[in-house]
Amino acid sequence: MAVPLFLSVLLIAACGLIYELVASALASYLLGDSVTQFSTVIGTYLFAMGVGSWLSRFLSRGLVARFVSIELMVGLVGGFSSTILFLAFAYTGAFRLVLYVLVVILGVFVGLEIPLLMRILKDRYAFKDVVSNVLTFDYLGALAASLAFPILLVPRLGLVRSALLFGLVNAGVALWSVWLFRAHLGARRVLAGASVAVLLLLSAGMAGATKITNLAEDNIYSDEVIFSRTTRYQRIVLTAWKDDLRLWLNAHLQFSSRDEYRYHEALVHPGLSARPSARRVLVLGGGDGLAVRELLKHPGVETITLVDLDPEMTRIFSTHPTLVALNHGSLSSPKVHVVNDDAFVWLDKHPDMFDFVVVDFPDPNNYGVGKLYTTVFYRLLARHLSRDGLVVVQATSPLFARKSFWCIAETMHQAGLTTYPYHLYVPSFGEWGFVLASLDGGYTPPTTLPAQLRYLTVAEVPRMFEFSADMQPVAVEANRLNTQVLVRYYEQEWDRVNR
Amino acid sequence: MSPDENKDSSSSPPSRRTFLLASGAAVVAAGAAIVSRFTNAPALLGLDRKSGPRISGGWVNESAALGHRLRDGASMPTPRRIVRVPAVAVGGGIAGLSAAWQLERHGFRDYVLLEMERDAGGNARGGENAVSRYPWAAHYVPVPGPRATLVRELFRELGVLTDTGWDERTLCFAPQERLFVHGEWQSGLDAELLGSHTGRDELHRFDDLIAEQRRSGEFTIPMALGARAGSALDRMSFAHWLDAAGLRSPAMRWYAEYGTRDDYGASTRDTSAWAGVHYHAAREPTEQGPLTWPEGNTWIARRLAARVGTRLITGTPVHRILSNGRKGWRVRAGDAEYLCDDVIFAAPTFLTPYIVEGMRAPGFVYSPWLVANLTLDRWPEERGVPPAWDNVLRSGVGLGYVVATHQALRAREDGPTVWTYYCALTTRDPATERRVLQTSTWSDWVERIMMELAVAHPNIRRCVTHVDIVRLGHAMVRPTVAFLGADARRDPQWAPRGIHLAHSDLSGLSLFEEAQYRGVVAADAVLASQHRR
Numbered sequence A: 001m002a003v004p005l006f007l008s009v010l011l012i013a014a015c016g017l018i019y020e021l022v023a024s025a026l027a028s029y030l031l032g033d034s035v036t037q038f039s040t041v042i043g044t045y046l047f048a049m050g051v052g053s054w055l056s057r058f059l060s061r062g063l064v065a066r067f068v069s070i071e072l073m074v075g076l077v078g079g080f081s082s083t084i085l086f087l088a089f090a091y092t093g094a095f096r097l098v099l100y101v102l103v104v105i106l107g108v109f110v111g112l113e114i115p116l117l118m119r120i121l122k123d124r125y126a127f128k129d130v131v132s133n134v135l136t137f138d139y140l141g142a143l144a145a146s147l148a149f150p151i152l153l154v155p156r157l158g159l160v161r162s163a164l165l166f167g168l169v170n171a172g173v174a175l176w177s178v179w180l181f182r183a184h185l186g187a188r189r190v191l192a193g194a195s196v197a198v199l200l201l202l203s204a205g206m207a208g209a210t211k212i213t214n215l216a217e218d219n220i221y222s223d224e225v226i227f228s229r230t231t232r233y234q235r236i237v238l239t240a241w242k243d244d245l246r247l248w249l250n251a252h253l254q255f256s257s258r259d260e261y262r263y264h265e266a267l268v269h270p271g272l273s274a275r276p277s278a279r280r281v282l283v284l285g286g287g288d289g290l291a292v293r294e295l296l297k298h299p300g301v302e303t304i305t306l307v308d309l310d311p312e313m314t315r316i317f318s319t320h321p322t323l324v325a326l327n328h329g330s331l332s333s334p335k336v337h338v339v340n341d342d343a344f345v346w347l348d349k350h351p352d353m354f355d356f357v358v359v360d361f362p363d364p365n366n367y368g369v370g371k372l373y374t375t376v377f378y379r380l381l382a383r384h385l386s387r388d389g390l391v392v393v394q395a396t397s398p399l400f401a402r403k404s405f406w407c408i409a410e411t412m413h414q415a416g417l418t419t420y421p422y423h424l425y426v427p428s429f430g431e432w433g434f435v436l437a438s439l440d441g442g443y444t445p446p447t448t449l450p451a452q453l454r455y456l457t458v459a460e461v462p463r464m465f466e467f468s469a470d471m472q473p474v475a476v477e478a479n480r481l482n483t484q485v486l487v488r489y490y491e492q493e494w495d496r497v498n499r
Numbered sequence B: 001m002s003p004d005e006n007k008d009s010s011s012s013p014p015s016r017r018t019f020l021l022a023s024g025a026a027v028v029a030a031g032a033a034i035v036s037r038f039t040n041a042p043a044l045l046g047l048d049r050k051s052g053p054r055i056s057g058g059w060v061n062e063s064a065a066l067g068h069r070l071r072d073g074a075s076m077p078t079p080r081r082i083v084r085v086p087a088v089a090v091g092g093g094i095a096g097l098s099a100a101w102q103l104e105r106h107g108f109r110d111y112v113l114l115e116m117e118r119d120a121g122g123n124a125r126g127g128e129n130a131v132s133r134y135p136w137a138a139h140y141v142p143v144p145g146p147r148a149t150l151v152r153e154l155f156r157e158l159g160v161l162t163d164t165g166w167d168e169r170t171l172c173f174a175p176q177e178r179l180f181v182h183g184e185w186q187s188g189l190d191a192e193l194l195g196s197h198t199g200r201d202e203l204h205r206f207d208d209l210i211a212e213q214r215r216s217g218e219f220t221i222p223m224a225l226g227a228r229a230g231s232a233l234d235r236m237s238f239a240h241w242l243d244a245a246g247l248r249s250p251a252m253r254w255y256a257e258y259g260t261r262d263d264y265g266a267s268t269r270d271t272s273a274w275a276g277v278h279y280h281a282a283r284e285p286t287e288q289g290p291l292t293w294p295e296g297n298t299w300i301a302r303r304l305a306a307r308v309g310t311r312l313i314t315g316t317p318v319h320r321i322l323s324n325g326r327k328g329w330r331v332r333a334g335d336a337e338y339l340c341d342d343v344i345f346a347a348p349t350f351l352t353p354y355i356v357e358g359m360r361a362p363g364f365v366y367s368p369w370l371v372a373n374l375t376l377d378r379w380p381e382e383r384g385v386p387p388a389w390d391n392v393l394r395s396g397v398g399l400g401y402v403v404a405t406h407q408a409l410r411a412r413e414d415g416p417t418v419w420t421y422y423c424a425l426t427t428r429d430p431a432t433e434r435r436v437l438q439t440s441t442w443s444d445w446v447e448r449i450m451m452e453l454a455v456a457h458p459n460i461r462r463c464v465t466h467v468d469i470v471r472l473g474h475a476m477v478r479p480t481v482a483f484l485g486a487d488a489r490r491d492p493q494w495a496p497r498g499i500h501l502a503h504s505d506l507s508g509l510s511l512f513e514e515a516q517y518r519g520v521v522a523a524d525a526v527l528a529s530q531h532r533r
Ligand SMILES: Cc1cc2nc3c(=O)[nH]c(=O)nc-3n(C[C@H](O)[C@H](O)[C@H](O)COP(=O)(O)OP(=O)(O)OC[C@H]3O[C@@H](n4cnc5c(N)ncnc54)[C@H](O)[C@@H]3O)c2cc1C
Pocket: B090, B091, B092, B093, B094, B095, B096, B114, B115, B116, B117, B120, B121, B122, B123, B124, B136, B137, B138, B139, B140, B141, B316, B317, B318, B319, B346, B347, B348, B351, B369, B371, B422, B472, B475, B476, B502, B503, B504, B505, B510, B511, B512, B513, B515
């Protein structure tokens, strides 16, 4: 009987650790700031375990039956912990309350386990062996769990199913204990029945796990969240996986640090390098400072005005060390003037003129953003452009959203601009397009580029203006405020891609 | 605690007591901190309040009192000064302002425009708060077809129409309309019809019938160009016409009903089929419209008023217009008496028997309306397609709400906003509805509106911070059965010489275009009469 008993110590220790990790990981995943989440969750959990250990003194009779019930409780609460937390996050404003209540309940129960087990065993073995074996297996279980969690469980099963799996282990241990101690247990039928019930419940949870996560959040990021914040305007999430840093706005990928240089070099240099005399630059959107980083490679540029709606966004990208490293501190450059306002409203009320304008808005996936892709907007923009100025507009994918791309070009054309559409390949996005435009119909690709670019070469630039057969222009309407055809094109096209 | 320690501490009682006191105080302090934490707990934990915060607001623009005094023949001030002026226009709504616009366009400045309220505009007045400007009644003008020349001329003058087309900031932004039906918002007011076989079928037949009527040339804007007093359609109600056409499905009938309630403040039973058809057949849009502004048609009224300049005299109700024999008319307003040759009467025509010597009541029927402007601190929860400019609830007693911030350039859509809620009181006869309206309370109405909107926006109460309401007893004229044949409309001699009626109620259709047309026609008559002199 000795080995199976000590083995169950190993299992319950693993379970205890897994729940703690699940809670911490979930908290940092949903709330960001993982150091705080891990230390507060673990601290609370350990403290609650202490409370559990202390409470164990008040349990005197029927220790085995108590132990089995506690296992079932731990299995049930622990198993469904991540489910409850996801749902709490999705449907209530009280996520933190639920989190810590759950952590305390679990901690108390888990804290009861080992003292009870020791007391059950102390009459069967020498005390020194009990202590030594129980603690050895306890720590072994912890080791196994802590290794399995990041390597196997999270990548393979995800947080919801990992917790459910270990709930099953707890309930299994309970059932097993009923069998091991069958000679000493009075209410064994009841306990065995309860164990089976819990096992069934958890299995059902396992079967419906995907539904639950989908239900709880449609934006599940596969990588670790290193920062997340819900601002007045959007949900900003930064994830990291090895050296790949990704920015998500409302669950839409904005860039991956692995290939953003391709995007941002292509956004800025084909236009700006063709206008060496450009002094005043305007950036609309682009609060990540990455386009500004590229602009600053042109020493002739004297002032850069960056208009981004969200003050939180520009603040994070001016202060967060990882992000500042990525944009080379561009937002703190003395040349850069950050304005937090709606781009359309700002343009409408300021008379300033610019030699080069970078328009880097989110894709036109709703009527609000769609306004920033209309004839009225581009006409207003044109009024802020100096005579031989250039404007470049991020224009979604000419491959996946061909109509949308050409609709943006057509809209700019109808607003009186001469357009030069081009595209490139960005691995994390796919084929991506931009529309460069001028007032007077003059543009030739640059013959020099700033030094130390990673993607662009002088030879590459003209090639970007060539479109293969499957990306050729299609007949589309211009996007107007009173029709917003672009939002409809975009919806249709990306629906097809995502299906 | 060990017995030793016990003994030890009892040997030094004072220090123990101070310790106890100190720790007691600490416990109390901690306890107090915890308690105070807990009273704040809901906020700290992000738990929402169940009941909404208090909503402020009240009745605004109340002016029924003066009307009642006129009706009851209360004594009015006697004139202290005499002003001689060739022409006087009474009523600074769109009709009066348009008359003035026409006079000004012809270089005629020897007139005054007397308006009862503090602001000109009449039903084209609006308000403004920290969030947005908003309309108090009229909020749009359909994109005029090629025949509506006066409207086009005005919009050219105002820069809304240029050689390159309509000003895109004035054309209503997409999406224009949505309907809350079957538990979610769907696009277009015909969403319910399009959702079923019968519905689609009936809508097709309806459209075909309307197209046929359109070809008859009877349905024009302004209506005077096409309307014929004896029209067969004017002799039956719109409901009757729909019955005869076999258009009976609830969705179709709601759709038709919505049309007459929206444009005429009347049910299809109380509307002449001619007017019911006119709503659908008279428009020949060349562009996705309508033309609208956050403050509604106030935008136009302000600009018209600016052109009138000092000839516009506001806060000046006209209480009597007396015949001066062959010398013309004596118009009394406040302490002044204006001696003039011609009067443009652009106040509602039902006022003539109370004001103009020797005139009868026109016998028009007017619909009472209620308009509320709701200020919201954020967009409430909802399901379905995104917010439109005009948002109609299939289950609503009212006509839904128009979003004043819809024409804002800003990309963000969920911030503070103002909604204009419209309700035409069509259930009972107008006189009863008016009486009920005058005695109902502001808070009853807020409650009714919230209940109605909560169907589509469950947390509406928590988003609305302020509600101002106007009640308009005689908001708009009703095109009842046989309205085209009314004497006041048909008979050019109905008004005495020198009195030129201009209010839009003469058209029977309460529309901007009609008000403008009537105003301009009256002004032309004045110009002709002045020319003769
Ligand atoms: C709720 C509502 C919504 C509407 N929405 C629209 C819309 O969206 N589009 C549209 O085209 N039409 C709309 N209308 C119709 C609107 O009434 C007309 O478009 C137009 O504004 C009517 O202008 P009017 O000058 O004929 O009349 P009014 O606006 O009635 O003007 C009459 C004027 O006379 C003044 N007056 C009255 N008595 C006196 C007196 N004794 N002395 C001096 N002055 C006096 C009044 O104060 C008022 O200013 C709406 C009407 C209502 C009630």
